[in-house]
Amino acid sequence: MLTTWSPKLSMGFTGVDTEHRELLELASHILVQQPPSSSLHEQRALFERLEAHLSRHFAIEEELMAVAVFPSQWEHRTEHARLVDFVGSLRHELQTGGPALDLLSISNRLLLSWVVTHINTYDLAFAEFLRRAGTIQ
Ligand SMILES: [Fe+2]
Ligand SMILES: [Fe+2]
Secondary structure, eight states: OOOOOOGGGOOOOOHHHHHHHHHHHHHHHHHHHOOSOOHHHHHHHHHHHHHHHHHHHHHHHHHHHHHHHHHHHHHEEEEEEHHHHHHHHHHHHHTTTTTGGGGHHHHHHHHHHHHHHIIIIHHHHHHHHHHHTSSSS
C-alpha cells in the first residue's frame, strides 16, 4: 500500500499535486507523531492543521469540478465530506479523551490510507475526465 507521495498519484495540476503531497506528509506526520511520541495537545494541533488543509483543498477541488461540470462531482463531494467528518471525529476524541483514543494508531493508519485511496481513485478519475476533455494533458 502506497503511503507516500508518488508520481503515480499526479493529477497533472502542479498546485493540486503540491497540496496532495502536503496532505500525505501531514497524515504521515500524524501517524509518526501520535502519542506517546508527542502529547495529545500536539497531536490535536496536527489534526487541526489537517482539517484546515483538507477544507481548503476540497473547496478548490470542488470549484474545479463545478466549473468542469464533472458528472461524478456529487459522489466525489460526498467522499470529501466523509473524510472531513472522520478527521473531525478523531480530533474530537483527542479533545475529549474518548474511547477511540485506544484505537488511535489504527485510526491514524486508516486516515493515511483513506487519503491515499481518495487521491488514487476519486481525484485521478477527475484528472482522467479533464484529460479526455482536453483541459489538461
Ligand atoms: Fe478529491
Ligand atoms: Fe484532492
